[in-house]
Amino acid sequence: MTAPGSGIRFIREPVQPKTFRAGWVIKDPWTIVENGFVAVAGGQIRKIMTSAPKGEAIVDCGPGILMAPLVNTHLHLELSALQGRLPFDKGFSSWVAALLAQREAAGTRTLAAAAYKAAGSLKDLGVGLVGEVSTLGITQAALSDLSVAGVWFREYLGDESQNIHPGDESLHIRLQQGFPLSLSAAGHGPHTTSPHLLTAVKHRTRAAGLVFSIHVAESDVEMDFIAGTRGSGWRAFLSSRGIDTRTWPVGNKTPVAYLNHLGLLDDHTLGVHLLHVTDRDLDILAETGCKICLCPRSNQNLHAGLPDIASLLARNLAPALGTDSLASCGSLGIFDEMAFVRQHYRAISLPDILAMATVNGAAALGLGRYWGTLDKGKQAQFLYLEIGARTPADVMEKVTSCEI
Ligand SMILES: [Zn+2]
Missing domain, CATH: 3.20.20.140 (Metal-dependent hydrolases)
Known part of the structure; x- marks a missing residue:
């Protein structure tokens, strides 16, 4: 097995308010959002949305998967x-x-x-x-x-x-x-x-x-x-x-x-x-x-x-x-x-x-308040995986099998 280094982008947004969009967003292991939008501000996640917020700058990561580090x-x-x-x-x-x-x-x-x-x-x-x-x-x-x-x-x-x-x-x-x-x-x-x-x-x-x-x-x-x-x-x-x-x-x-x-x-x-x-x-x-x-x-x-x-x-x-x-x-x-x-x-x-x-x-590690999912209030840091998927089940298949 080889870690999929070249297919991973590590995103860290420390301060500026903005919204990231990706083909798939894994909010947590049980919640996968298609065409998801993640709004961040002050280095923290504000919310996950299923449509683009009006009047806000959108950073389109691509058709792949956005998830917690x-x-x-x-x-x-x-x-x-x-x-x-x-x-x-x-x-x-x-x-x-x-x-x-x-x-x-x-x-x-x-x-x-x-x-x-x-x-x-x-x-x-x-x-x-x-x-x-x-x-x-x-x-x-x-x-x-x-x-x-x-x-x-x-x-x-x-x-x-x-x-x-x-x-x-x-x-x-x-x-x-x-x-x-x-x-x-x-x-x-x-x-x-x-x-x-x-x-x-x-x-x-x-x-x-x-x-x-x-x-x-x-x-x-x-x-x-x-x-x-x-x-x-x-x-x-x-x-x-x-x-x-x-x-x-x-x-x-x-x-x-x-x-x-x-x-x-x-x-x-x-x-x-x-x-x-x-x-x-x-x-x-x-x-x-x-x-x-x-x-x-x-x-x-x-x-x-x-x-x-x-x-x-x-x-x-x-x-x-x-x-x-x-x-x-x-x-x-x-x-x-x-x-x-x-x-x-x-x-x-x-x-x-x-x-x-x-x-x-x-x-x-006692750090569940800050990390581990893309819930509101957690750190605005993500992985973007350059990977195509057809369904939420397909997303899980690929993320857990290193097919990236
Ligand atoms: Zn050891």
Whole structure:
């Protein structure tokens, strides 16, 4: 699959009142308007119309499709330099070991340059909003310089001894509600980050009203370690990196139940992957209102498995889509991710797939007020797709299958 870069125009109208017209306007995944007009003013959408407003300047985009920018809810730009350099066929642990070694060997300057280049390609891929996760803290400048909207998560892993100064329980993190970019924080995962550190990070993001992100229920290694079965190899690996897990309350739990036990799940927590979930886990996710992001192509490459999207949708869990990094996925494009989902999940409706790529992602990042649909009051930013369509069903077919 190739992202349809040349067929996409990214439109941003910051101030001037005007009306855009297109052959088709996708207001939201369930509402498609033929010959639609979108009036904007002051950088926001005023309304969608089915006929031209009198006396107003019309910008005719063409016969194609006008829609909200896509949301890549989970990615790691700082791993872009490792694209195509890590093995997928030798198991997850080998991939992790290779990633750590190659990231170290590449050096910060190379990683940052590749991250900058990848960030610059997002708009060509139709991505207008991101949930970017950075362990090294080197990607914020790229997003800020390029005016990429979303949430930048500084990711923490290891234990408190590596992140919290002795005698200082407050954990200094730079958090900021901002527009177009907010600065928040993430925990790497239940099997890599101490419960004390996870709790401290979540405490800070909760106090700031920001979303906290964490990988959860992704790998067999993680499942075994949190369950307390066959976890000794992972325990030894963490120990070799200076992380002492002896006091962690693992054992006889799933990763979702473990995070719930720590009090980390609420409607401002974004759980990423959820590749292995039980019925009880689904209940917990629904009860806590936890947001969810899935990265199916990355899961397929690293774990030869796919998340159970139908079960998540059945619980109204509204999963979003992310790509993870270029170290585990072929592109940062969400058109590609939608096409993959469509190909591998025949039972999922096309509006549900488009919702995962737009409105669910905006909500998962806590930015549903501004992004995700073309409703009144949302940002006056659009994708125009140079694509012909005969019916609303044809529009959905083409948008979700990358035929652009
Ligand atoms: Zn990730």
